[in-house]
Amino acid sequence: MTGPARCIVAATPSVPYHARMHTCSHRSAANTASALIAHGVPRPARSRRRTALGLTAAALLTAVSCADSADTPSAATAQIAPASAADAIPDIRLVPAFPKLSFVRPVFLASSGQPVAEGEREWLFVLEQPGRIVMFPNDQDVDAHEIFLDLTGRVYDHHNEEGLLSLAFHPRFRENGEFFLYYSANGPRRGVVSRFRVMKDDPRRGDPESEQVILSVDQPWGNHNGSTILFGPDGCLYISLGDGGWANDPLNSGQDLSTLLGTILRIDVDSTDADRAYAIPKDNPFVARSGARPEIWAWGLRNVWRMSFDRATGELWAGDVGQNQWEEIDLIVKGGNYGWKLREGFHPFADGTADGPLIDPVVAYGRREGISVTGGYVYRGTRSPSLQGVYLYADYASRRLWGLRHRDGRVVSHRLLVEPGDGRYVASFGEDAAGEVYICTFDQPDRRNVRGRLFRIVTRDGN
Numbered sequence: 349m350t351g352p353a354r355c356i357v358a359a360t361p362s363v364p365y366h367a368r369m370h371t372c373s374h375r376s377a378a379n380t381a382s383a384l385i386a387h388g389v390p391r392p393a394r395s396r397r398r399t400a401l402g403l404t405a406a407a408l409l410t411a412v413s414c415a416d417s418a419d420t421p422s423a424a425t426a427q428i429a430p431a432s433a434a435d436a437i438p439d440i441r442l443v444p445a446f447p448k449l450s451f452v453r454p455v456f457l458a459s460s461g462q463p464v465a466e467g468e469r470e471w472l473f474v475l476e477q478p479g480r481i482v483m484f485p486n487d488q489d490v491d492a493h494e495i496f497l498d499l500t501g502r503v504y505d506h507h508n509e510e511g512l513l514s515l516a517f518h519p520r521f522r523e524n525g526e527f528f529l530y531y532s533a534n535g536p537r538r539g540v541v542s543r544f545r546v547m548k549d550d551p552r553r554g555d556p557e558s559e560q561v562i563l564s565v566d567q568p569w570g571n572h573n574g575s576t577i578l579f580g581p582d583g584c585l586y587i588s589l590g591d592g593g594w595a596n597d598p599l600n601s602g603q604d605l606s607t608l609l610g611t612i613l614r615i616d617v618d619s620t621d622a623d624r625a626y627a628i629p630k631d632n633p634f635v636a637r638s639g640a641r642p643e644i645w646a647w648g649l650r651n652v653w654r655m656s657f658d659r660a661t662g663e664l665w666a667g668d669v670g671q672n673q674w675e676e677i678d679l680i681v682k683g684g685n686y687g688w689k690l691r692e693g694f695h696p697f698a699d700g701t702a703d704g705p706l707i708d709p710v711v712a713y714g715r716r717e718g719i720s721v722t723g724g725y726v727y728r729g730t731r732s733p734s735l736q737g738v739y740l741y742a743d744y745a746s747r748r749l750w751g752l753r754h755r756d757g758r759v760v761s762h763r764l765l766v767e768p769g770d771g772r773y774v775a776s777f778g779e780d781a782a783g784e785v786y787i788c789t790f791d792q793p794d795r796r797n798v799r800g801r802l803f804r805i806v807t808r809d810g811n
């Protein structure tokens with residue numbers, strides 16, 4: 349493996365961002381970011397196919413061994429040293445968060461944002477990719493978890509990137525008991541976003557019979573299911589969908605506004621249009637465009653594996669998994685086209701003409717640094733004050749973890765925080781109600797039913 353993140357390049361989005369929005373029926377200031385996380389898995393991967401979670405061991409070795417020659421850094425910068433002490437990024441440690449608990453392929457951690465009953469602690473929920481949601485109190489000494497919902501009979505996890513992938517609690521979950529799931533199903537192969545409710549007589553249990561399908565999207569291949577769902581500060585549900593899979597985006601979904609694939613969607617799940625189980629927010633960017641799907645909020649994305657709203661600024665951060673050379677971190681804006689497959693990272697990829705301006709990543713890293721990005725969170729917790737405002741992200745396969753600060757449209761500091769030797773296979777990040785940040789990790793990079801555990805990210809010096 350190579351040393352520090354020498355190849356990381358940084359740049360600013362070519363379009364100003366404005367992530368604050370306004371439309372969906374309710375606006376809960378309350379729970380915005382307690383929403384959560386999730387991710388994906390491939391079959392025996394062809395060496396050029398880069399997918400999120402779960403590369404085969406062979407693909408992983410290939411990626412690591414070719415790392416020294418594969419990439420060609422374009423922009424000069426590796427790490428960006430802070431110009432002032434205020435922009436510094438502290439050393440961190442990964443601390444076992446719940447040392448007595450382990451999970452089967454944990455791909456997402458979510459908080460319901462408050463206790464499920466009076467007098468209790470906050471409860472955390474972990475998605476196990478084969479189809480279970482387990483829950484436990486946010487207490488490091490907890491020694492067992494409970495099953496909140498078991499959908500293993502409904503979830504299809506044939507491919508490494510399929511399964512139960514994301515969970516979002518309704519911003520008014522405490523009152524209405526609603527939560528939303530994204531999972532893979534078969535016959536036909538598809539991705540499903542559904543509303544569920546807790547049991548009428550027991551808020552500690554999800555009701556498997558309560559499912560109402562909100563959106564079902566056919567998936568031509570098993571990989572690139574994208575698949576984070578979360579509520580924004582505006583109360584709308586955001587959904588990331590991959591380009592449909594295989595390699596080289598054979599359907600050209602990324603640059604096609606008539607398909608939901610290769611996008612981030614924004615819908616209102618508290619209202620319905622005549623022909624839909626949800627409503628289209630009136631200020632969505634493509635509502636008036638002929639031939640475009642009105643659900644689309646942003647496009648030109650290959651396979652967003654984890655996105656999150658900064659609970660302080662409302663900005664939407666996404667990790668978009670690359671194919672041949674570059675992994676991206678993007679700041680998502682209304683109507684933004686992020687380039688796939690005309691571009692990969694800051695570089696041309698396939699021939700074609702862009703429909704409007706393309707937005708570059710905030711940062712991209714090449715094969716020397718990793719092969720499958722896992723998008724994270726801007727830290728807004730209280731335990732580690734010096735980490736405030738740092739966006740944390742990782743590479744699933746290389747086990748590196750980075751932090752960056754971004755201000756006024758540019759990266760003001762950026763550094764490698766965890767080297768592979770100390771690293772974990774980060775399938776996802778997660779956040780609790782207080783804004784503390786966790787990682788969901790696998791004990792091994794790719795194995796069916798592999799176990800995994802949760803770590804908390806804290807500063808090394810405790811400040």
Ligand SMILES: [Ca+2]
Nearest residue numbers: 686687688693
């Ligand atoms: Ca891009």
